[in-house]
Amino acid sequence: MSRTVYVNGEFLPEEQAKVSVFDRGFLFADGVYEVTSVLGGKLIDFAGHTKRLDRSLKELGMEMPLTEDELLGIHRHLVEENGIEDGLVYLQITRGAADRDFAYPEAGTPQTVVLFTQAKPGLADSPQAERGIRVITIPDERWGRRDIKTVQLLYPSMGKMMAKAEGADDAWMVEDDCVTEGTSNNAYIVKNGTIVTRHLGTEILHGITRSAVLRFAREAQMKVEERAFTPDEAKEADEAFITSASSFVMPVVQIDEATLGDGTPGPVARRLREIYLEESRKAAV
Structure with missing residues (x-):
């Protein structure tokens, strides 16, 4: 049809x-x-x-x-x-x-x-959310105004294919030795209970899901730091995740060759996904 x-x-x-x-x-x-x-x-x-x-x-x-x-x-x-x-x-x-x-x-x-x-x-019941995803790191070679959600998506598309070629699910882009964001999502790490995600600027998209998730995290008394982080810092994190309109909160269990924690979705990402879906459904129009 x-x-x-x-x-x-x-x-x-x-x-x-x-x-x-x-x-x-x-x-x-x-x-x-x-x-x-x-x-x-x-x-x-x-x-x-x-x-x-x-x-x-x-x-x-x-x-x-x-x-x-x-x-x-x-x-x-x-x-x-x-x-x-x-x-x-x-x-x-x-x-x-x-x-x-x-x-x-x-x-x-x-x-x-x-x-x-x-x-x-079954968009909200993705099997990936249960097992987590793997990401690779690649150079960020996009134009400078990533805060504008334009249709020029060739390099992010290339990044997805780079990840696929390595048997991974997505790529995190790196500029000046710091992670900017994923190919179609915002990137986060968790260390000692603190959620870390890059601060807003022209370097990343100002994610709508990002904004909601950070608000829910703070309301749940979770500690949040908005700052840049390096790939090495990410690989030593306790857990990681991404957010986007299509994946909501999606746990990351491996970055390049580094396995995070025990290789399964962490408690912070799992809880934030639950909160986000519950609260978003309440407010949906």
Whole structure:
């Protein structure tokens, strides 16, 4: 059965969805995106994703083409139309279609807005969360504005494939001998009960799940330090984990050749995953 997708004001079967070959998202990666999780047919942290979307657009000098209520309505329609119980809603906005030129097109050029869903049955019950994942470290060779959630994802994609080639699940990127983040997630270590994750800046994406998890951790009286950490420090940690909209809180049990703890998910990561899923489901829309 074909999915219904949203393209520039229309809900269409995916086979009929079209975007111009002159779209700047295709030609220049001149666009931004967001991914919102769906659990039990409801959207997780929708307001946070909308707020970050607005910030990303402003950083690139683009307008928000739809109101938050309009975006919510489109998300809900796609979730219902496609029968998504657990899954993801992807939203991409580009600067629109114009004759190829490095200079931006004229003001008023219609932006391209695309949304589509992915069904992920049992998204919150991933077997990986029970066994943990393995990561490798690679150089961070992305552009400098990683705080903007753009569609230019080639190097993170390459990083995933580097990890796959080594039999691992993901890669943590390293710059100036410090971990920045994972290919599509924020990175954390735990030492002596303290959660350590890189401070916010242009070097990492300001994760919506990151923000919620750190808030829940502090509410649970867990100690949190927002600072850079080295790969060596990570390999000597008691445990580690990642966060993202699609993986929630995912334990890391191995970094390169170093096994963390006894090689199974640690208590902090397990507890934070429980708290995050419980609280997020309560607040879902």
